[in-house]
Amino acid sequence: MKKAICPGSFDPVTLGHIDIIERAAEIFDEVIVLVMSNGSKKASLFTVQERMELIERSIDLPNVKIDTYDGLLVDYAKKNDAVAIVKGLRAGSDFEYEFEQALINKSLYPKAETLFLPARGDNMFLSSSMVKEVCMLGGDIGPYVPKTIAQDIYKRCKGDK
Numbered sequence: 001m002k003k004a005i006c007p008g009s010f011d012p013v014t015l016g017h018i019d020i021i022e023r024a025a026e027i028f029d030e031v032i033v034l035v036m037s038n039g040s041k042k043a044s045l046f047t048v049q050e051r052m053e054l055i056e057r058s059i060d061l062p063n064v065k066i067d068t069y070d071g072l073l074v075d076y077a078k079k080n081d082a083v084a085i086v087k088g089l090r091a092g093s094d095f096e097y098e099f100e101q102a103l104i105n106k107s108l109y110p111k112a113e114t115l116f117l118p119a120r121g122d123n124m125f126l127s128s129s130m131v132k133e134v135c136m137l138g139g140d141i142g143p144y145v146p147k148t149i150a151q152d153i154y155k156r157c158k159g160d161k
Ligand code: ADP
Pocket: 007, 008, 009, 010, 011, 014, 015, 016, 017, 020, 086, 087, 088, 089, 090, 094, 118, 119, 120, 123, 124, 125, 126, 127, 128, 129
């Protein structure tokens, strides 16, 4: 059974993430969406647990699982026998960072390959930070996030628990 990991911070999950996860699920027997909690990113809008729940409510595919990890991605890959790390590649800005990550992961754990899927054209400039910014400023995030979770994001941006 070939397992792949789609890692990220998913704060919150967007239609860009969902597209990559669904495409990975077509290729691999099992896909683990891995919510990483060790990111160097600034304060998050949702807790790791909340982010996992939002993903759960956004995807309904039998071969997609959701998990979290606060260590090295390759250690998780090793423990779970994953053969691939699948990442979405947006506009050029992602490339250098992602390439660096892929090289270091390959040298730490040669058995797992990093695979890049190109973002769909209309998701090319979509990011969690962009969604948060639009939402905080009162804009419509409908086109960017799963319908099932849009209200949760609006509420949190308004400062509700
Ligand atoms: P973000 O950069 O939005 O905070 P994450 O760190 O959670 O996202 O990213 C997790 C993975 O999802 C990364 O591989 C990233 O390149 C990919 N990804 C994020 N947004 C998109 C998008 N709009 N289209 C395709 N892939 C994306």
